[in-house]
Amino acid sequence: xxxxxxxxxxxxxxxxxxxxxxxxxxxxxxxxxxxxxxxxxxxxxxxxxxxxxxxxxxxxxxxxxxxxxxxxxxxxxxxxxxxxxxxxxxxxxxxxxxxxxxxxxxxxxxxxxxxxxxxxxxxxxxxxxxxxxxxxxxxxxxxxxxxxxxxxxxxxxxxxxxxxxxxxxxxxxxxxxxxxxxxxxxxxxxxxxxxxxxxxxxxxxxxxxxxxxxxxxxxxxxxxxxxxxxxxxxxxxxxxxxxxxxxxxxxxxxxxxxxxxxxxxxxxxxxxxxxxxxxxxxxxxxxxxxxxxxxxxxxxxxxxxxxxxxxxxxxxxxxxxxxxxxxxxxxxxxxxxxxxxxxxxxxxxxxxxxxxxxxxxxxxxxxxxxxxxxxxxxxxxxxxxxxxxxxxxxxxxxxxxxxxxxxxxxxxxxxxxxxxxxxxxxxxxxxxxxxxxxxxxxxxxxxxxxxxx
Numbered sequence: 001x002x003x004x005x006x007x008x009x010x011x012x013x014x015x016x017x018x019x020x021x022x023x024x025x026x027x028x029x030x031x032x033x034x035x036x037x038x039x040x041x042x043x044x045x046x047x048x049x050x051x052x053x054x055x056x057x058x059x060x061x062x063x064x065x066x067x068x069x070x071x072x073x074x075x076x077x078x079x080x081x082x083x084x085x086x087x088x089x090x091x092x093x094x095x096x097x098x099x100x101x102x103x104x105x106x107x108x109x110x111x112x113x114x115x116x117x118x119x120x121x122x123x124x125x126x127x128x129x130x131x132x133x134x135x136x137x138x139x140x141x142x143x144x145x146x147x148x149x150x151x152x153x154x155x156x157x158x159x160x161x162x163x164x165x166x167x168x169x170x171x172x173x174x175x176x177x178x179x180x181x182x183x184x185x186x187x188x189x190x191x192x193x194x195x196x197x198x199x200x201x202x203x204x205x206x207x208x209x210x211x212x213x214x215x216x217x218x219x220x221x222x223x224x225x226x227x228x229x230x231x232x233x234x235x236x237x238x239x240x241x242x243x244x245x246x247x248x249x250x251x252x253x254x255x256x257x258x259x260x261x262x263x264x265x266x267x268x269x270x271x272x273x274x275x276x277x278x279x280x281x282x283x284x285x286x287x288x289x290x291x292x293x294x295x296x297x298x299x300x301x302x303x304x305x306x307x308x309x310x311x312x313x314x315x316x317x318x319x320x321x322x323x324x325x326x327x328x329x330x331x332x333x334x335x336x337x338x339x340x341x342x343x344x345x346x347x348x349x350x351x352x353x354x355x356x357x358x359x360x361x362x363x364x365x366x367x368x369x370x371x372x373x374x375x376x377x378x379x380x381x382x383x384x385x386x387x388x389x390x391x392x393x394x395x396x397x398x399x400x401x402x403x404x405x406x407x408x409x410x411x412x413x414x415x416x417x418x419x420x421x422x423x424x425x426x427x428x429x430x431x432x433x434x435x436x437x438x439x440x441x442x443x444x445x446x447x448x449x450x451x452x453x
Contacts, residue, residue: 004027004047004050005037005046005074006028007030007033007040009032013102020109049075051077064096142179152309159307165302167302172434173360183236194236194237195238196228207265208225210228211252212226212262213264225264326365341376
């Protein structure tokens with residue numbers, strides 16, 4: 001550190017600090033008010049700022065907040081009295097690295113400078129081992145530079161201005177709703193976007209929820225209700241988890257899509273369906289059709305134009321930009337300043353197969369920011385080892401037997417390990433895997449997993 005900015009309205013203290021730092025070979029600039037201090041901070045670009053919490057015009061934490069907004073650099077140390085605890089804590093939350101109590105103890109200041117220099121040296125060494133994240137991403141944008149994601153973007157551009165039905169396929173957590181919203185905003189942004197999770201609505205309520213009902217249509221129908229298909233007007237209805245629709249309701253939805261008309265439950269009036277329908281699923285509907293679990297005619301009615309979203313393991317080149325995007329967004333939401341990712345984490349991300357896809361990546365980073373106290377991302381080591389384990393075991397099995405495991409076998413093994421690790425706590429297991437409880441239960445049934453507790 002070579003240049004120091006002192007901001008204090010006490011001339012005696014400011015002069016004492018100025019002489020102290022000059023004696024140590026620093027360049028020193030002094031301001032007596034918050035506003036003049038902020039101007040010097042902008043023009044002089046000091047390495048360290050020592051600032052009183054109580055200033056005559058603008059309080060120290062407010063100066064710090066404005067400096068943060070303007071992305072001014074420099075380590076800030078606050079000078080505080082014991083009764084300024086609340087203001088001091090606010091300054092620390094805003095990024096102050098430490099604080100000193102009045103009257104200033106120069107020996108304590110010496111120790112603080114030594115500690116800061118050690119921390120700076122550590123940060124410089126760590127910086128060589130870290131990847132610095134970009135801040136150039138916009139909210140809710142589709143992140144991807146891989147050829148497969150460029151294909152998805154091309155498909156969105158082709159279909160956005162059409163009113164045809166769209167079918168989005170992709171594993172859990174790949175971002176199907178984001179794709180649907182992007183299509184909607186590219187065509188009718190001023191109209192409603194109605195998202196319906198077909199797996200979350202009880203089958204007996206689906207008809208009323210989608211089509212609406214008239215007063216007295218059934219017990220509890222005390223007034224007319226407008227269905228979501230009608231409410232969407234000329235906007236978009238997004239039917240997520242369409243594979244979970246009961247067979248008896250599929251016939252009713254097919255008729256609505258064929259006739260482009262809705263009839264409320266208990267009503268006789270027909271209402272024109274004007275909304276665009278986008279359906280999505282993480283299940284193999286063609287396989288469900290063969291097993292008579294999904295109507296073939298409805299399947300083809302929905303799949304006029306289809307978009308397949310690749311899983312994260314097939315778009316490894318998108319991992320870094322996705323990590324940057326989520327860290328930037330989470331930094332804003334959680335008031336954090338994590339700007340660097342250890343390269344070993346990025347390497348681990350690249351080797352992991354991400355069964356929970358983008359949602360799992362987001363959850364991992366969210367937990368990481370909770371653990372991170374500085375500008376470098378910190379991940380839970382137990383989580384990191386757990387994620388490395390499947391890859392290491394595959395390698396060792398291949399080396400021993402020469403047998404390559406199928407993706408289904410790898411997923412079954414990994415889900416089993418996560419359940420054992422969490423002692424079959426569904427909530428914790430879902431967080432680690434980045435999937436919903438219904439999806440986890442389905443995987444447990446599909447793979448015939450049994451608790452060993």
